[in-house]
Amino acid sequence: MTMPDALLRRALELAEEFRGRDPHLPVFPRITVEELRRALGGPAPEHGEPAERVLNHLVRGAEPGIVASAGPRFFGFVIGGSLPVATAADWMTSVWDQNGPIWSTSPAASVVEEVAAQWLLEFLDLPRHCSVGFVTGGGTANFTCLAAARNHLLRQAGWDVEADGLQAAPRIHVLIGEEAHVTILTALRMVGLGERSAIRIKADDQGRMLPGELRRALAPLSGPILVCTQAGDVNSGHFDPFFDLIQAVRERAGWMHVDGAFGLWARISERLKPLTHGAELADSWTVDAHKWLNVPYDCGLAITAHPQAHMAAMGSTAAYIIPGQGRRDNFSFVPEFSRRARGFTVYAALRHLGRSGMRDLVECCCARARQMARLLAPQPGVAILNDVVLNQVLVRFRDDDDFTRAVIARVQQDGTCWLGGTTWKGNAAMRISVSNWSTTERDIELSANAILNSARIEAPG
Ligand SMILES: Cc1ncc(COP(=O)(O)O)c(C=O)c1O
Incomplete structure (x- = not known):
């Protein structure tokens, strides 16, 4: 049986590999439920397996289904992302x-x-x-x-x-x-x-x-x-x-x-x-x-x-x-x-950030949200539906529900960033939340470009 310390070292190695992944991989993984079931499923194990083999199997099987929601270009829900000290x-x-x-x-x-x-x-x-x-x-x-x-x-x-x-x-x-x-x-x-x-x-x-x-x-x-x-x-x-x-x-x-x-x-x-x-x-x-x-x-x-x-x-x-x-x-x-x-x-x-670091984290996310709104707003057919006072940006395209939903789907497929949709005052809208310490101005530029490229598709029908 593997010594626990060796197992923890293996976990560290796997964590480093994960964090060193190509940052341009799609934010949402391109994998089907069948593929994940095949990788992770199977009959209930009658007999156990060595710990390191289980760890390797879990990581190899699960990682293709891991969403980069802890990363800088995930703008869905309000998910945040872990500070290294907190991890x-x-x-x-x-x-x-x-x-x-x-x-x-x-x-x-x-x-x-x-x-x-x-x-x-x-x-x-x-x-x-x-x-x-x-x-x-x-x-x-x-x-x-x-x-x-x-x-x-x-x-x-x-x-x-x-x-x-x-x-x-x-x-x-x-x-x-x-x-x-x-x-x-x-x-x-x-x-x-x-x-x-x-x-x-x-x-x-x-x-x-x-x-x-x-x-x-x-x-x-x-x-x-x-x-x-x-x-x-x-x-x-x-x-x-x-x-x-x-x-x-x-x-x-x-x-x-x-x-x-x-x-x-x-x-x-x-x-x-x-x-x-x-x-x-x-x-x-x-x-x-x-x-x-x-x-x-x-x-x-x-x-x-x-x-x-x-x-x-x-x-x-x-x-x-x-x-x-x-x-x-x-x-x-x-x-x-x-x-x-x-x-x-x-x-x-709290100890790592202190009051000033926490303030910077919150204010930076809000500044990035405003940057996103600034990049999108002047484009034809784009409307920002909310006053961007915090970290949330609501966007609607061509004042059309189906087209807005199509743009959201296209952005999700593109993989540069991930964001979701919502209904705001009866209208379909793209919902962008910035709440991650590691999101940079460059991430916002790349993501805004991906959104605008996706909005160049023709309206369905
Ligand atoms: C305003 C508000 N309240 C409650 C919740 C629920 O929080 P949790 O998902 O941590 O249970 C959320 C989550 O997005 C929220 O935005």
């Missing part, structure tokens, strides 16, 4: 293999999350007493925050939801923006508030919730109020007008949640921070580390200004659990029990 810390997280829920399973994981949580609150300039849970991503962070909201709002109404459930509880009125991210709907389902009962509040042409509409919707309601806002619309990158919204929510002793999966990072930049004015007054926030902090998957943060409600909603105990007694038990803030020690990568990224 290295992630390797150590795996080597240490700490179970991260309680002090007794990993003192280091407990203190690192405690420290990273405080640094995060400072960088994002949120109230320093907030509680922070290190969860799997933005969707889980939304769920965690809404569970804390449910606890708090119902406790105010004299109801202990953790003990007595929702069956006979007072009704919580939920109000969300027209452009709320789909994971807000999932979170509403998971906390038992339901997605259909949420009142949708009209947004403006950039996707920002209209405060007057919120006030109008609140007027006839009585009882607990939960309002879900967003920092960084997943399409346009825009921000709800938090300061105006929070006034309306406070008048009703409601809870305001901010889904800032990527957009909340704007608070690190003095130039961009005004876009989030008033967000610091909210009750809870979602922000993803695996998006703009550029740590590996999976890592999101659920932050609340109500640690008691947060812990009441998430905490658990059992006879065999040894409580931290003043030391942080990470599981008090997350839905999981056993869990990866996610704080290590966040700590490494």
Whole structure:
């Protein structure tokens, strides 16, 4: 059997080979599902194989199906890409293999999350007493925050939801923006508030919730109020007008949640921070580390200004659990029990970048997004649909849905970069997100050229 150290060295060699790949390979691999199944599938193994052979087989089989989403020319979804220091810390997280829920399973994981949580609150300039849970991503962070909201709002109404459930509880009125991210709907389902009962509040042409509409919707309601806002619309990158919204929510002793999966990072930049004015007054926030902090998957943060409600909603105990007694038990803030020690990568990224490096990362991505818009906008038949205030660019071609979708497909096929499509205000659009530390001006030039070349095709039909 291969010695573990040799195996780790082999993994390093394979990692170096992967990172040294030709940078001009198509960003999205040209492989079929059948080819991948043939390479990786087969009958369930009756007998084992030597570790190094398994590693080689996995890498050779999987790599042709690996998307270069960690690279500089992947503009789909909002994926980010791992900083080298965060990847290295992630390797150590795996080597240490700490179970991260309680002090007794990993003192280091407990203190690192405690420290990273405080640094995060400072960088994002949120109230320093907030509680922070290190969860799997933005969707889980939304769920965690809404569970804390449910606890708090119902406790105010004299109801202990953790003990007595929702069956006979007072009704919580939920109000969300027209452009709320789909994971807000999932979170509403998971906390038992339901997605259909949420009142949708009209947004403006950039996707920002209209405060007057919120006030109008609140007027006839009585009882607990939960309002879900967003920092960084997943399409346009825009921000709800938090300061105006929070006034309306406070008048009703409601809870305001901010889904800032990527957009909340704007608070690190003095130039961009005004876009989030008033967000610091909210009750809870979602922000993803695996998006703009550029740590590996999976890592999101659920932050609340109500640690008691947060812990009441998430905490658990059992006879065999040894409580931290003043030391942080990470599981008090997350839905999981056993869990990866996610704080290590966040700590490494924050320490490596510092406030100034984090600001540069965010501002650079925004500058690249503006560069992309500048290169595309003057071309005939190209329209930029959003004001590019952050890292998102929405593009439409010849004002034609089918043609726009054809251009997107053509860009994906070309392979210079990868980006996806969306529907914005009823129209098909190309969606470009810049959130990777390694994207250069040259990457944007190459990608803009590829997009414009793809747009020279004739409209189908
Ligand atoms: C605004 C917003 N909220 C929530 C999410 C979900 O985050 P995750 O994919 O990390 O679960 C996303 C993901 O793109 C997002 O953009």
